[in-house]
Structure formats: C-alpha cells, structure tokens
Amino acid sequence: MIDFLTSTFISPLWLVTLLFALITLILYLIRPRPKKQDIPALMFIVKESERAKSGSWLKKLLLDPLLLLQLATLILLTLALAQPIIQVNQKATIDKTAIILDGSASMLAREGTSTRFDQAKNIAQDYLTSKNFIILAGDVALALDDDLSRLEAKDVLASLEPTHTRTNLAEAIDLAAANLGKGSQIVIVSDFIETKLHADYLSAIAKAKAQGIHVITKRVGSPITNNVGIIAMQAGLPTSAIQIKNYKEEETTVHLDLAGLEQNVEVPAKGTEVVEFETPRGITKIRIKDSDAFPIDNEVYLSNYPEKTIRVLVISNEEEDSQSLKYLKTALDVNEELTVEYQTPPKVDVNGYDVIIIKDVNPTALLPRTIKEITQQVEQGAALIAFAQPGLFSLNLPLPVTYKDQGGQTPVIVLETLGFVRDINFGMVPSHMIVEKDPQAVVIAQSEEESPLIAYKDVGEGRVLYYGLQNDEFHLDIYYPIFWKRAIDFLIGREELSRINLRTGALLNFASPVQVKTPTGTKTTQIVYFDRVGTYQIGDTTYSANLLSEKESDLTKDVDVSEEMIFSTKEYEDKVPKEIANTLLILALFLAGIEVLVLKLRGEF
Incomplete structure (x- = not known):
C-alpha cells in the first residue's frame, strides 16, 4: 500500500x-x-x-x-x-543507437555477388541516429567508437571487415546495454548463428529491454547448403588428422591439397570423413580445392617446429655405460633430435648446449666456476635438469626447491596437467628428499606429505627442472622415454602442438609487449588476438589459427528471428509520468x- x-x-x-x-x-x-x-x-x-x-x-x-x-x-x-501522477503514452525520440554488427566467420558466406557482411553494413546505415555506438561481434565483442555522428558512423561501417571467429552476440548485447540508457536502442544485424558455447543472445536481449532499451533485430542471409569444410584438426606427432564435413544433400568428392600432395576424399551427404597424415615439419597448408559459398573453412594451417638438433650435456661421475645412466641414456638416444654428450667433473665445458643434465655427480668435483657457468647458460636460455642426489643442494645452483629432510616411501601424486606428464603414472618411490618449493616454482608432482617431487621454475631466459624420483621403477616404464622427450621440449620452450595450433578467437597474454607477425601485418602488443585464419610469428614460435567450427560452417540453418519495434521515424511510444494536480484544481x-x-x-x- x-x-x-x-x-x-x-x-x-x-x-x-x-x-x-x-x-x-x-x-x-x-x-x-x-x-x-x-x-x-x-x-x-x-x-x-x-x-x-x-x-x-x-x-x-x-x-x-x-x-x-x-x-x-x-x-x-x-x-x-x-x-x-499518472502514466501516459508520449512520443519520444531515440537519443542514441548501438549498432551491433555480426563480424563472425559465417558472415563471409557469399550470396549472389555480395557477402552477408556486405548486406549487414547496408542495413545498419538505415538505423543510424544523431549519436551512434558501433560494436563488431565476433568471438570477442569489439567496441569500435562511441558518440559518432551519422556521417562518422557511416564511414566506420564502410571500413569494417569481419573476423574469422565464432559468434558471441550475447557479449556484444551486454556491452551495448552497459553503455546505453533508457530511451536508447540496440540494432542487431546478424545471421543469428550463435556458436559460442553457453552464449544466449535472447537472454541478453531480455536484460537490455528490462533496462528500458529498445532492441531491433535484423536478420541477413538465407539457408545455404553449398559448402564442404574442414571442421576439426588434431595436431600431433608422429601423425595428425583433419575432419571434413559435407553440408550438401548429395555425396561429394573432395579434392584435397595436402602440402602439395593431392588426395581425393569421398564424403557422404551431410556426413564427415577423417583424413590422417604424417605431420610435416614447419608450416603446412591443407586446402580443399573445390569452390563453394564459404571459402574460409576450406583451408587450415598446421604448425610444427622446424627440424633442429638439440645439444644435450650430461654431467656425471658415473661412466656413460654404467647402470646408473643406462635408462636415461636409452631415453635420450631414442629421441632423434638430440645430440648427447657426457662429461665427467672436474673438467667440464658447458658452453653451447641447449640442455644440461646433472645426475650422480660428485659435489666436491664440480668446480665453483663450472656452477657459475651453468647458471649463466640457464639465464641465457639453456635448460637445466637436476636429479635428486646427496650433496645436490650444496652446489649453489638456481634450483626450484630447497632441502629439508629425508623421507621414505610415497606415491607420486601428479598436480599439474602440463603436457609432459599427461597420461603418465609414476607409481611409488621407496624414498625421497623432503624439500620446500621456491615461491616462483611450479610443482608438477609431490609426495603424500606434499613435498615436491618434480618441479620447475624460470631462471632468466631458461628453465630449471628438479627431478626427485630416487630408486624408483618408473625408469622401467614405456612412458619413461616419452616423459623425457616431452620434458625437454617443454624446457627449451617447445609447446605441445595443440598449444601452437589454435582456433580463431583465441587470446594469448604476455608479460610484456611482443612483436607479432599476423596474416594482415606486423604489430607490437601484449595481448595477441587470433582473429584471422593463418599463421602468427611470435619470437621463434609460429602459431596457426583456424576456424574449425562445425556450427559456424553450418549455413543451412533457417533461424526465426522476429523484428521488434522498427522505427522509420526514429520515434517511439513510451510511458511517461504526468502530474494532474492543475487539472484537479480546475475541476474543484x-x-x-x-x-x-x-x-x-x-x-x-
């Protein structure tokens, strides 16, 4: 009341x-x-x-x-x-308009002589008002400009190009609503193929309308079946695979160009086919040669590290063919990229090696000068692997852990899901050193009492790995050579292939600005947005970005989107409060x- x-x-x-x-x-x-x-x-x-x-x-x-x-x-x-006060209908004028232009990959679909994106830009111009706010909606909503006049907004619209990413209209609508007030309007021009997981543009529209913002939806495009595309890729070693989908109503023969080798693939109507191949070194372009309405999913780029000889130095007072080094030597020898050398202290030269391994060394034989040189090599980009042993912590090496006590039998508990420990079961160790991690270290595996067993930290440009499994049986496991191949790749900065072959829309954050060579040019940035299909060169690593979206490539959908509140005069009816005290006085x-x-x-x- x-x-x-x-x-x-x-x-x-x-x-x-x-x-x-x-x-x-x-x-x-x-x-x-x-x-x-x-x-x-x-x-x-x-x-x-x-x-x-x-x-x-x-x-x-x-x-x-x-x-x-x-x-x-x-x-x-x-x-x-x-x-x-009573509520009455009153004519009001739209004071500001947010134009949400769908900039996802599906807007590149060709219909006649133009793309869906070309149609969207033309439609958007009809809804410009005196003040305009433009958002390009791809995998990430990009706010381009605010408070643009009608002429300025037309120029911005004309200059826009779509991304090669998936669709996230919901984020764009939320962004627009956060920058508008009651009496404003949001105009969404899209094919309404929402492909970002957990994104719901209908809920976002409802929230905007609850704020008193008027929402107009304009759909572009009609269902298209003329498309065959690459919708998935599994990058790995020694083989990789791609998945091709046929959206047509009939079986299709796909003419595939795989690194210069042609291959014909029969793909059933509305079905898929997987093509497996040996992973080449470097950058490989895989292309469907047949033309269709959606060329952006007809090619993918596969990035693999170029062939390189990795120089490894093992420092030990045990003989190269001793029982102590036998299993490590075997694990290193099966990796064809490694050139392994063995040196016995005190006469050690550590210069020029990519990886330095210390195992079963006599601490008194390792000279302070050698220890200093090892630290310098790590700071300049080399990797150091230190096996747990008596006297290790007296060497003044930049280790990721410090010694506390001696422990007994314990299971090896894996904490981090880093690639080089994935699917590996280290089992039990009969004894271990109880150590404490450095504040900058990352613990990968630990004991029952939470003492690090495998840990690493960055030192300068390089990395140091502590391997604390002593007298264990893991060295007899078939995964032992695999673990050391993965670990060495990680320590010298080689990511898993799945980490350098990305989907468009991915973001990479760096601690400081880096120079990036993108498909459209070179720029310096701290956050790299992979918004185009192609390759991205960052330092010595080449990343690939591909669409790889079954939903974004599916142009056959007929989305029913109702158009709401279309105002050709830029005016609308709104409920406004009105005082009637004067009217009542006149009646009295x-x-x-x-x-x-x-x-x-x-x-x-």
Whole structure:
C-alpha cells in the first residue's frame, strides 16, 4: 500500500485531509432534528409520511446536491495537494543507437555477388541516429567508437571487415546495454548463428529491454547448403588428422591439397570423413580445392617446429655405460633430435648446449666456476635438469626447491596437467628428499606429505627442472622415454602442438609487449588476438589459427528471428509520468462555481 501511494502521489501525506470529508459527512448525518408536536388534524398524514421516510437517510444524502458538491470539491482539493501522477503514452525520440554488427566467420558466406557482411553494413546505415555506438561481434565483442555522428558512423561501417571467429552476440548485447540508457536502442544485424558455447543472445536481449532499451533485430542471409569444410584438426606427432564435413544433400568428392600432395576424399551427404597424415615439419597448408559459398573453412594451417638438433650435456661421475645412466641414456638416444654428450667433473665445458643434465655427480668435483657457468647458460636460455642426489643442494645452483629432510616411501601424486606428464603414472618411490618449493616454482608432482617431487621454475631466459624420483621403477616404464622427450621440449620452450595450433578467437597474454607477425601485418602488443585464419610469428614460435567450427560452417540453418519495434521515424511510444494536480484544481473550482449557482437559485443570498 505504501509503495502504491509513494509511486502514485508526490506528497501522499496530504491524503490525510480526506478525513475532513468523512467528518463533514458524519456531522451532516447526525445533525439534531427539530422537536415535533402532534396536531390531531394532521396525525394521519404525519404517520403516513414517517412510514415513507423510515430508512431514507441514504436517499436524503444522495438527493442533496449541495452536500455532494462540497464533498467532491474537498476530495479534488485534497488530491490536488497530494499531486497525483499518472502514466501516459508520449512520443519520444531515440537519443542514441548501438549498432551491433555480426563480424563472425559465417558472415563471409557469399550470396549472389555480395557477402552477408556486405548486406549487414547496408542495413545498419538505415538505423543510424544523431549519436551512434558501433560494436563488431565476433568471438570477442569489439567496441569500435562511441558518440559518432551519422556521417562518422557511416564511414566506420564502410571500413569494417569481419573476423574469422565464432559468434558471441550475447557479449556484444551486454556491452551495448552497459553503455546505453533508457530511451536508447540496440540494432542487431546478424545471421543469428550463435556458436559460442553457453552464449544466449535472447537472454541478453531480455536484460537490455528490462533496462528500458529498445532492441531491433535484423536478420541477413538465407539457408545455404553449398559448402564442404574442414571442421576439426588434431595436431600431433608422429601423425595428425583433419575432419571434413559435407553440408550438401548429395555425396561429394573432395579434392584435397595436402602440402602439395593431392588426395581425393569421398564424403557422404551431410556426413564427415577423417583424413590422417604424417605431420610435416614447419608450416603446412591443407586446402580443399573445390569452390563453394564459404571459402574460409576450406583451408587450415598446421604448425610444427622446424627440424633442429638439440645439444644435450650430461654431467656425471658415473661412466656413460654404467647402470646408473643406462635408462636415461636409452631415453635420450631414442629421441632423434638430440645430440648427447657426457662429461665427467672436474673438467667440464658447458658452453653451447641447449640442455644440461646433472645426475650422480660428485659435489666436491664440480668446480665453483663450472656452477657459475651453468647458471649463466640457464639465464641465457639453456635448460637445466637436476636429479635428486646427496650433496645436490650444496652446489649453489638456481634450483626450484630447497632441502629439508629425508623421507621414505610415497606415491607420486601428479598436480599439474602440463603436457609432459599427461597420461603418465609414476607409481611409488621407496624414498625421497623432503624439500620446500621456491615461491616462483611450479610443482608438477609431490609426495603424500606434499613435498615436491618434480618441479620447475624460470631462471632468466631458461628453465630449471628438479627431478626427485630416487630408486624408483618408473625408469622401467614405456612412458619413461616419452616423459623425457616431452620434458625437454617443454624446457627449451617447445609447446605441445595443440598449444601452437589454435582456433580463431583465441587470446594469448604476455608479460610484456611482443612483436607479432599476423596474416594482415606486423604489430607490437601484449595481448595477441587470433582473429584471422593463418599463421602468427611470435619470437621463434609460429602459431596457426583456424576456424574449425562445425556450427559456424553450418549455413543451412533457417533461424526465426522476429523484428521488434522498427522505427522509420526514429520515434517511439513510451510511458511517461504526468502530474494532474492543475487539472484537479480546475475541476474543484468548477464545482465550487456550481455550488454558488445552486445557493443563488435557492435564494440563500
């Protein structure tokens, strides 16, 4: 009740004066009557009259026009003082428009002589107002400019190009709503193929409308079946694979160009086919040679590290063919990229090696000068692998852990899902060193009492790995050589192939700005946005970005999107509050005038 009064009246306390109207009515009904004297000649008439008047107080009230006029006047004056507000329809003008232009890959689909994106830009121009805010909606919503005039907005629209990413309209709508107020409008021009996981543009529209923002949806494009595309790629060693999907109604022969080798692939109607091949070194372009309505999914780029000889130095006081080094030597020898050398302290030269391994070394034989040189090599980009052993922590090496005590048997508990420990079960170790990790270190595996068993940290440009598995049986496992191949690749900066072959829309953050050679040019940035299909060169690593989206490539969908509130005049009907106190005062004065007229006709003045 209180909410109703405060939302309907500006000064609701004045309504208390309505009590005076009630008091006036009560006084009128209970006013004293004149004393009656019976006259015999009139008794019969009086008795009949009283029977007629019994129970007639309501009738008397209703038939007294002067009283009704006074009550109505008092009520109107009271309401006028309370200043009531009513909601009325009123013409309003759109003061600002947010244009959301779908900039995802599917907008590159060709229909006739133009693309869907070309059609969208033309439509968007018809909805520009005096102030405009433009957002390009791809995998990430990009706010381009704000408070643009109509002419400025047209220039920006003309310059836009779509990305090669998936669609996330919901994020773009939320961004627009956050920058608009009531009475503004959002115009969404899209094919409405929403492909970002968990994105719901309908919910985003509902939230915007709840803020008093008007939403217009304009769909471009019609269903297209003329498309065959590469929708998935598995990059790995020694083989990789791609998946081709045929969106046509009939079986299709796909002519595939795989690094210069042609291959014909039969793909059933509405079906898929997987093509597996040996992973080449360097950058490989895989292309469907056949033309269709959506060329962006006809090619992918596969990035692999170029062939390189990795120089490895093993420092040990054990003989190269000793039992102590036997299994490590075997694990290193099966990696054809490695050139492994063995040196025995004190005479050690560590210069020029990519990886330095310390295992079963006599701590007193390793000279301070050699330790200093090892640290310098790591700071300049080399990798250091230190096996747990007595005396290791007396060497003043930049290790990721510090010694605490000696521990007993424990299972090896893997914490990090880094690529080089994926799918590996290290089993049990009969004994281990209890160590404490450096604040900058990352623990990959630990013991039951949470003592690090495998950990690493960055030192300068290089990395140091502590391997704390002692007297274990993991060296007998078939994964032992695989673990060391993966670990060495990681330590020298080689990511897994899945980490350098990305989907468009991916973001990479760096600690400081880096120079990036993109498919459209070279730039310096701290956040790399992979918004185009192609290759990206960052330092010594070449990344690939590919669409690889079954949903984004599916142009056959017929999305039903209703157009809401289309305003050709840039005006709309809106509910606005209106005060009616003046109107009530005029009515009260009018009734007061009628009251005066009634009194005049009665001859009371």
